[in-house]
Amino acid sequence: MNITGLITEYNPFHLGHLYHLQKAKIDTNCDGVICIMSGNFMQRGIPAIIDKWERANIAVANGVDLVIELPLVYSISSAEGFAHGACSILNSTGVVNSIYFGSESGNIEELKRISQVLIREPEDFKSNLKLQLDKGVPFHTARKIALKNCLHDICCEEIIGSSNNILAIEYIKSLSKLNSFIVPYTLKRQGANYNDSELNNIFSSATSIRNALKNSGSLKEIENTVSKETFSYLKKLKEEKYNFVFSDDMFQYVKYKILTLGETLNKVYDVKEGLDNKIIKEIANSKSIDELILNIKSKRYTYTRISRILTSFFLGLEKYDIDKLVHETPNYIRPLAFNETGSKILKEIKKKGDIEILTKLPKKLNDKYLEIDLLGTKAYSILNSSVSPYDDYLKSPTFFRKK
Template identity: 55%
Template sequence: MNITGIITEYNPFHNGHLHHLSSARAVTGCDGVVCIMSGNFMQRGEPAIIDKWERTYMAIENGVDLVIELPTFYALSSAEHFAKGSLSILDSLGIINNIFFGSECGNVEDLVKIASVLTDEPLEFKNELKVNLNKGLTFAKSRELSLVKVLGDETLSEILQNSNNILGIEYIKAILSLNSKIKPITLKRKGSAYNDKNLASEFSSATSIRESLKNPNSSDELAKYMPPKSYEILKKLQENDYPFIFEEEMFKFIKYRIVSNCINFNNLLEISEGLDNKIIKEIYNSNSYEEFVLNIKSKRYTYTKISRLLTQIFIGLDIYNSKNLFNKDLLYARILGFNNKGREILKEMKKTSTIPLITKVPKNIDNPLLELDIAATKCYSLLNAKVHPFSDYLKGPIIKH
């Protein structure tokens, strides 16, 4: 079988996602699509607006054949680790031929050129990077200027300004570092920017849809921005008083953990020297989640990085030694849902996968990566009363016949 892998969050599934999925089938001519999807927490450091099972249902209803959960540890990591975790799973399945992703540039050759330099780190690049850092430039700017100099192409500078390009580069870096045979293929992104808060076009961003859902009376206008099946699921949830979840609802729990002095900051990957003190100081000067993040935010610490750290604190990631969670022996593929084609793919994967395939969570878990997924659902249930704390044990994969 010719199987295409995609990496998504579907928070929630909108027209742009359907375009990406349809294009993946058309461009690759694949027999099936396997999706790696973030669970109840997103890479930007926020809770999913809808839980992972409802989002899986949306994905399967719109034509994804098989959905696999990206472990929470990777879902709440930097772009580099998010990509590495996703590709490590796809590569370990032994059945994925290519990965299809969106990018602002739409040119996979340029992304490969950049990823190759960042992976190999030739001496010229290292020297240029050192010179730029010594000038007092940020790491991102130093890296950008060094790449342009080494590759002799000024147009690459613009590529490095866009988030989907950066994520695409990280996907390719992961493929190269894993020595994987998976082929990267990209689609030029259409419509609004991913962080655009306004509903502006047929391909409006997930951010704009989430912003709209803050108004309980606005769901009707979303019909033109979402595929009919996604919209129907969303509407039904709303009719059943399903709560849409936003980051503000984590604030009181995060505040409790900080003021009770029960956080081991040393176990958090992205914590830098002094940032822990800044977090502790500003919690007493903040009355909301957004105010808290903005009080900590600086040139060095971006909004997204701080949000990830706060969400890691919320789910208790600091209880674990984060560095130990990168152990490749801990990887698994947690199956969240599939259709009939997905069932066929799953049958083949059982023959080729080098990591465990989990359709039912065992009662006794000795894998800290999976333990964290269970803990994340329990924490998500604090925000969403419709999600049972033990849903990971109570719910099986979503199956569409």
């Protein structure tokens, strides 16, 4: 089978995602699509609007063949950690021939050239980077300047200033470091940018759709931004009085933990240079997650980096060696939903993969990735009354039979 891999969040699945999925099938001429999807918490350090099982069901209803979960360790990591987790797991399945991702650039050759400079770090790149850092230039800006000096014919500053390009470069880097045979393809993003907060006439961003749901509570406003299948699922969830989740739902829990256990903040992965003291100082003056982050953010600490740190603290990840886990690869995959083609893909993985397929969790856990995923569901269930803290044990992957 010719299998294409997609790396996604689907928070929620909208028309831009459908376009990406359809183009992936056409451009790679694949027999099936396996999607590795973030669970209940996203790469920007926010909770998912809908739980991972429902989002996986929506993805398969829209044409994905198999959805597997990206472990929480990676799903709330930096672009590098997120990409390593997704690519290394897809590589371990032994069946994925290509990955297909969106980027603002849309030029796979330019993205490959940038990724190779970042992997090899030639002398002129290293010396330029050091020169900029010695001047006190922030790392991300210094890296842009150093790249520009190495690759004169590419608009490096523009390319690595965009979030999906950054992820695309990290996917390519990860595949290269893994010596993987998986071929990367990219699709130029259409319509709204990822962070656009207003609904768009072409392809609205997931952020704008979440904002519309939060502000109006009505599905009517977003009907034209999602597929019929997605809208049907959202309508069903609404009728069942499903508890949609938004970023600020986490704030009171984060605030309480900072006020009572703030002295352990310095143990959270990526907390450096007194950031813990800054968070403790600002929590009393902040009335929302957004306000807290804006009060803390600086050139060194971006909005999303602080958001991931706060989410990690909420989840209790200060007890784990995340730096070690984020650079390794789990020895299992967890299917969340699949159709008949997805079932065939799972059989292929059993034959060819270097990885275990977990459809039910063992009673005794001896795996840090699984342990953290279970913590994630328990934490998410505090925010979402529609989810049980034990759903990882209670739920099985959804199998979609042909009608």
